[in-house]
Amino acid sequence: MKLPAVLKIVSFVSLALVGSCGPLGGNSGGNHRIVTVPGLSELGSRLFAASNAYRVRSGKGSLSRKGDLDRLAQQHSESMACRGKLDHAGASSRTDEIAVRHGVREKAENVMRWHLKAGRSPQSMLQQWIDSPAHRRNLLGPYAISGLGIAQDEHGNIWVTQIYAPVPGAGQHGPAPGHYW
Numbered sequence: 643m644k645l646p647a648v649l650k651i652v653s654f655v656s657l658a659l660v661g662s663c664g665p666l667g668g669n670s671g672g673n674h675r676i677v678t679v680p681g682l683s684e685l686g687s688r689l690f691a692a693s694n695a696y697r698v699r700s701g702k703g704s705l706s707r708k709g710d711l712d713r714l715a716q717q718h719s720e721s722m723a724c725r726g727k728l729d730h731a732g733a734s735s736r737t738d739e740i741a742v743r744h745g746v747r748e749k750a751e752n753v754m755r756w757h758l759k760a761g762r763s764p765q766s767m768l769q770q771w772i773d774s775p776a777h778r779r780n781l782l783g784p785y786a787i788s789g790l791g792i793a794q795d796e797h798g799n800i801w802v803t804q805i806y807a808p809v810p811g812a813g814q815h816g817p818a819p820g821h822y823w
């Protein structure tokens with residue numbers, strides 16, 4: 643059954659306005675929705691705290707959380723959730739923005755897709771990064787500032803991005819070899 647053009651337009655606009663990740667949401671590909679979940683932001687804060695506790699236990703300094711890095715990480719987590727794809731798309735533009743704001747060219751980025759069926763334990767989520775040599779290297783790298791973003795899609799997938807950068811004004815030489823972006 644063919645819908646009249648007016649109904650197609652109204653349906654498209656309605657979907658875009660209720661938080662879909664379609665064309666008006668600014669993300670290409672995928673057709674997933676980000677859902678608002680009570681406690682998700684707190685889960686992100688607890689994961690950030692668990693990351694810092696792991697760094698301290700490993701002899702590294704705590705990371706200072708920066709709002710602009712949180713915003714970049716949140717945008718990427720939402721983009722992955724919308725597209726249903728775990729990746730580092732747009733990493734170079736995030737690096738450019740960090741260079742402008744903080745005077746650094748080096749950064750690292752860990753991403754994760756976690757499903758609610760696995761629970762909401764920040765320690766279990768962190769363990770996924772610890773068990774991966776490349777992610778663990780980023781987690782324990784020579785960084786001082788960080789941001790974390792977290793989003794959930796309608797299928798129960800939780801998407802996380804954590805961005806790491808050195809002390810502002812340091813690291814003018816570009817990304818270190820072997821960093822997992």
